[in-house]
Amino acid sequence: MKVIVAAVLAMSSVVALAKEVSDVRVNGLMQMTPVRAFEIIGFERGQGYDSNRVYDAVKQLFASGYFSDIDVYEDNNELIFDVVERPIIGELNIEGNDLIATDDLERGLDVAGLQSGEVFKPDTLNQIEQELQRQYYALGRYSAKVDIDVEEMPRNRVAIKINIEEGVTAKIVHINIVGNKAFDDETLKKQFQSAETGFFNPFSSADEYAKPKIQGDLEALKSYYLDNGYLDYQLVSSQVSVSPDKRKVYVVVNLDEGEPYYVNDISLGGSLPISEDRVWQHIDQAKGDVFSRQQITRIMDAISTELGDEGYLFTKVNILPNKRDDHTVDLTYHITPGPQVYVRRINFSGNTETRDEVLRREMTQFEGALATHSKIQASKRAIERLGFFGNVDLRTRPVPGTTDQVDLDVTVEEQPSGSIQASIGYSQADGTVIGFGISKRNFLGTGNKLALNISRTNQTQDYTLSYYNPYFTVDGISRGYDLFYKVSDHNQDDVEDYDLDELGAGVNFGYPLDETQRLSFGVTVKETIIKLGSSPSNETSDYVTKYGEQFDDVIANVSWSDSDLIGGVLPTEGYSHKVTVDVATPLGDQSYFKLGVNSQAYWNLNDSNLWLFRLKGRLGYGRGFGDTDILPFFENYYAGGAYSIRGFSSSSLGPRNSYSDTTTSTSAIGGNILLTSTAELIFPMPMVEDHKSVRTALFLDAGNVFTEYCHNSNTTCVEGIDMNEIRYSMGLNWTWITPIAPLSFNLAKVLNPKDGDSTDFFQFQLGTTF
Structure with missing residues (x-):
């Protein structure tokens, strides 16, 4: 006798006598194990069953999702399940x-x-x-x-x-705002990231429709009204219509503005563990001011920070607005400070290369001390300034079972701190330019810097080995060493005719003045040997005739720096200033000094770290004193190239040398005065997701080199600063932080070239970007 499952289900409506099962079999299992199948069926040998129990078993088998068909029948007192499993x-x-x-x-x-x-x-x-x-x-x-x-x-x-x-992204053809009276359409649309389709702009996707972007725009619209006093603002509706070809989108926003509200009264509520005066100093509202949610949010954050500096990290500040019939509002800042908390432990994670001690020594918030908001934020910024990490996240976590203790969890994201630097190029002045270097800013995870740099042109070879320990002592005194050797072979370039060998070593110590400022002192001992060729320039031959061919100099240097750059290799905010003075003391063969000023700053244009404005400037001045009348020609400043004024060949600008033979070609000899500056508009590159490693900028460079000492026979040289000689260039820079080293391209247009200038439209570097 065989009964299919449909018959069994039909039997469920009829009271049937229980039958005893001599055995239960399941045929057709491939994926489900027999043990699991029998567990679902629930029948055992010798157990009684009826149609209701069979119905329940079939139902459970189907519910497992494994089967597409189930037949149940009885054969010689055996209950048999024939199943067909789903694939x-x-x-x-x-x-x-x-x-x-x-x-x-x-x-x-x-x-x-x-x-x-x-x-x-x-x-x-x-x-x-x-x-x-x-x-x-x-x-x-x-x-x-x-x-x-x-x-x-x-x-x-x-x-x-x-x-x-995937098709193509639909374009927003029209945004229609209905119900606005206080503000015109143009003003409100400026609050949107979305924009109507207009002229072709390859750098913008504002006209591409995206639901999350529209939702963000509606929130921005609400914030704009609340920041302008419209407490009763309501979004009535928003509709999106799509054209039949699915390429055009029409957006309609219906709103109810309401009336603006003005501040009537301001009061404090809750409990205050500090004086009210310290709270009121952050409340810059007054009776009659337009209600602004943005201003209120800023005030609440400032109050929380004020109490956070006293250890009340979990302070809650709420605003209680009471709207009045005359469209004024009473504001109450309700403050709940909670208990003062202490830091139990500081935990570091994500530093797979950097040692914990490198992070811990940057912490101004200590274990066992009262937790303060300002010290926690200062610690985060100090770690960011190291430049070893792409991201730094610092969070407080309450200790279970306590109300007055927190753990500080510092999570960092390591970014490459070592690089193999290289550059290659060609210019009329220097011929082939090749550079190579290996540097590690976080050597063995210690925070120390070790660098070896080599550069070579047709005329020069530079070798530098340096080591820097920012924490030579536990209180932040730094120590650095450097060795250098430079060989200049100018007798092969048909312009100058001398060889210059420089060999030296230096040591310096730095003292922290505060969290960002440092004062450094050092001494460099250098030997310089000059070998004139058969036809050197007038400037070089006269200097050698007067002062000799070999110099042993003792150079003292002092510098002041103030740096608060955030973002590592590609900063996104902050500033950096440095003033240096190098003095060749009378202990050596020459006496001269060089004063240098380097400064740069970043401004975030839209709080996204994508649109930035950068200014950079460099000033240099040097001159001789005592028995040395002028700055040695081999200590001159130079301008032009990828690191100063892009578009001009490296070290090609400024005063030129002179020869007794007027037919000899001249070249830039440098000067004792340097002026350069750069302005950059940094913007996100389209179709690039990782903006931390890729940067695009429009730049404007300006500057030149000048001299106060012209040779008597040099008829083209002009002493002093002549602003008419300032050179300008503009162009596009693209930088990519590769796993090996920064890769940078410059496309530059020289704006005011003059006769004799050497220019390079395209410049390329693989290595340091600043």
């Missing part, structure tokens, strides 16, 4: 997706139960297709198509292939 997903492939990462799509499919090794349920395919299209619709890709193919595989498996046509 297992053997392969899952996604093709055609560029806009949304495959990993992100797979995570969404995983949540829906569609992944390799899972049971295949055909009913979920429509849901998956709809969900994928929904994701693309949210990004403005209304023409996106999703096709899902299912192919059978051996051993009851299937291969699922998802083919995606």
Whole structure:
């Protein structure tokens, strides 16, 4: 006797006598284990059963999701379940997706139960297709198509292939705002990231529709009204219409402005563990002012910070507005300070290379001390200034079981601190320029810097080895060493005719003045040997005739620096200033001094770290004293090249030398005065996600080199600063922080070239960017 499952289900409405099961069998299992199947069925040998129990067993088997068909029948007092299992997903492939990462799509499919090794349920395919299209619709890709193919595989498996046509992003043709009276459409649309399609702009995607962006725009619109006193503002509705070709979007925003509110009275509520005067100094509102949510948020943050500096880290500040009938509002700042808290432990994570001690010595917040907001933030900024980390996150975590203790968790994201630097180029003045260097700003994770740099042109070779320890002592006194050797072979360039060898070593110590300022002192001992050729320039030959060919100099140096740059190799905010004075003392053969000023600053234009403005300037001045009348020609400043005024060849600007033979070609000899400056507009590069490692900038460079000492026979030389000789260039810079070293390209246009100037439209460096 055989009874299929339909008959069994029909029997469930009839009271049937219980029968005894001599055995239970399940046929057709491949994926589900027999133990699991018998566990679901629940029948055992010798146990009685009836139609209701059979119905429940079949129901549970179907509910497991493993089976597409189940037959139940009785044969010789045995209860037999013939099952047909659903296939297992053997392969899952996604093709055609560029806009949304495959990993992100797979995570969404995983949540829906569609992944390799899972049971295949055909009913979920429509849901998956709809969900994928929904994701693309949210990004403005209304023409996106999703096709899902299912192919059978051996051993009851299937291969699922998802083919995606992402289509094109729909453009916002028109944004219509309805209901605005106090502000015109242009003013309100300026609050949006979205914009109507206009002239072609390859650097903007503002006219591309995206649902999250529109939602953000609506929140920005609400904030704008609340910041201007419209407490009763309401978004009535927002609609998005799509054209039949799915390429154009029309956005309609309906709003109710209400009336503006003005501040009537301001009071404090709650409990204050500090004097009220310290709180009131942060409240810059007065009766009659327009209500502003932005201003109130800033005030609440300032009050929280004020109490946080006294250890009340978990202070809650709430604003209680009381609207009045005359469209004024009473404001109450309600303060709940909570207990003072102390730091139990400071934990570091993410520093896979940098030692804990390097981070810990930057902390101004200590374990066991009262936790203060300003010290915690100062500690975070000090770690960021190291330049070893792409991201620094510092959070307080309450200690379980206590109310007055927190742990400080510092999480960092290491970024490359070592580099192999290289540069290559060609100029008419220097010929082939090749540079190479190995540096490690975080040597062995100690925070110390070790660097070896080598550069070579047709005329010069430079070798430098340096080591710097920022914490020679525990209180932050630094010590650095450097060795250098420079060989200049000018008798091969048909311009100058001398050889210059420089060999020296130096040591310096730095003393911290505060968190950002440092005063440094050092001494350098240097030997210089000059060998004149058969036809040197008048400037070089006269200096050698007067002062000799070999010099042993003792150079004292002192410098002051103030640096608060944040962002590592590519800073995003802050400033850096440095003033240096080098004096060749009378203990050596020459007496001269050089004064240098370097300064740069960044301004964030929209709080995104993507649009930045940068100013950089460099000043240099040197001259001889005592028995040395002028600055030695080999200590002159030079300008031009990728690190000063881009577009001009390296070290090609400034005064030129002279020869007794007027037919000899002249070249830049440098000067004792240097003026250079740079302005940059840094903007995000389209289609680039990692803006921490890629930077694009429009630049304007200006500057030149001048001299106070012209040789008597040099008819082209002009003494002093002549602002008419300032050179200008502008162009585009692109920098990429590769795993090896910074890679930088410059496309520069010289704005005011003059006769004799050597220019390079394209310049390339692999190495240091500043």
